[in-house]
């Protein structure tokens with residue numbers, strides 16, 4: 335059963351945002367190799383969900399990438415890689431992709447694809463991903479995302495001081511939302 | 521320097537959202553004094569935005585929708601029902617040189633966004649920063665649902681005056697202590713937290729403090745006492761805010777607020793300022809010794825700034 339989610343950001347109603355969530359992933363290293371080789375079939379943002387807090391967190395990164403694309407200031411080659419980069423933390427592209435993107439040892443994955451051209455491709459996206467990822471698709475909900483978060487990874491990636499509690503997820507989402515908005519501007 | 525801004529904020533006194541839906545129509549501004557200064561079309565076409573305030577350099581829009589979280593997913597992320605969102609827009613100005621203008625807009629927008637975020641992280645009561653686009657002069661933030669301090673005090677005073685005939689002077693003075701004082705103590709304490717972080721506001725008026733109807737734990741704990749519901753002051757408008765370690769700059773902030781009280785609430789302004797300062801002194805560094813030293817220095821500077829202000833107004 336497909337658990338993928340397709341939605342539209344209010345400010346970008348013409349772009350379809352597809353988000354998939356996978357557990358028990360067994361071929362992360364292969365996916366990463368194809369990505370590095372520039373295989374165009376793999377033009378998705380492959381994110382390690384250990385660094386993801388909530389759906390709102392994902393959407394903040396997608397929004398940042400879309401506004402930068404609109405302004406013509408993408409830092410990376412594609413919108414997909416820009417989404418991973420937009421998760422932020424640092425201005426160093428390689429470092430950010432390593433922190434938030436897929437790793438050889440990733441055993442779960444959050445995948446994002448944005449269609450900016452109004453073409454309805456929803457089904458082909460899920461089919462294509464089924465061919466790429468060896469794993470189990472689960473519904474994209476905050477509950478499921480939460481189970482995969484490693485809160486200390488969040489603290490490290492966003493350099494959140496020890497004094498600030500990470501117990502309340504919606505408060506932490508506010509913190510990372512601001513960090514994503516201001517990345518490169520602080 | 522800020523006189524022009526001041527005139528604008530008097531011309532368009534604080535708009536608050538407590539009765540948003542009821543009075544929206546009367547509050548919506550139709551003036552566009554700077555010519556072609558409308559929002560980037562990609563945004564105005566996508567979202568239903570309502571212009572609710574027009575300042576000297578910024579337009580304030582209200583949006584029911586979040587810029588990037590569809591309504592159906594908002595409930596999952598926010599425990600409280602959403603009060604909507606604010607888009608602060610600094611449009612390009614025609615009378616400024618283009619390249620310079622773009623630089624200035626970018627600088628002011630970024631500076632405000634950075635300070636908002638920094639204060640939010642430090643636990644100061646400010647609107648949450650949601651997004652910023654310095655190139656287009658846009659800041660998205662949380663809408664604070666509540667009146668400005670200015671209109672709230674006006675409302676309280678009006679209500680008390682209407683009852684004056686039955687209640688008399690003493691009862692009223694007591695009511696002010698009971699209702700207005702706790703709020704002004706909280707306002708003073710919030711400003712103290714801001715200053716303790718070596719941040720000065722730059723335009724601290726009674727319209728730039730909003731009172732959020734407190735829906736948090738405190739509200740529950742006071743239910744059983746006879747205390748009125750405590751309003752939660754939120755400081756807004758950091759367009760002119762700066763980092764400063766100087767006591768003098770903090771004193772000027774307080775002086776600007778004092779002047780705002782005097783011009784908008786003349787009858788009881790003395791009492792109001794006293795309460796704000798009481799909250800300020802008590803809240804500054806929460807009684808730490810070094811903090812007491814600093815706050816005394818700020819109070820001394822405030823006296824000096826007042827004196828200077830008086831001399832200046834005598835000269836004319």
Ligand SMILES: Nc1ncnc2c1ncn2[C@@H]1O[C@H](COP(=O)(O)OP(=O)(O)OP(=O)(O)O)[C@@H](O)[C@H]1O
Nearest residue numbers: 534535573575576577578580647662663664757759
């Ligand atoms: N986050 C917010 N929530 C609710 N109302 C807001 C918020 N931000 C602004 N407002 C309303 O809009 C008015 C103007 O906002 P603000 O003071 O930030 O802009 P401004 O004074 O025009 O800016 P500037 O003069 O610095 O260019 C406020 O007095 C308040 O009524």
Ligand SMILES: [Mg+2]
Nearest residue numbers: 529727728757
């Ligand atoms: Mg203002």
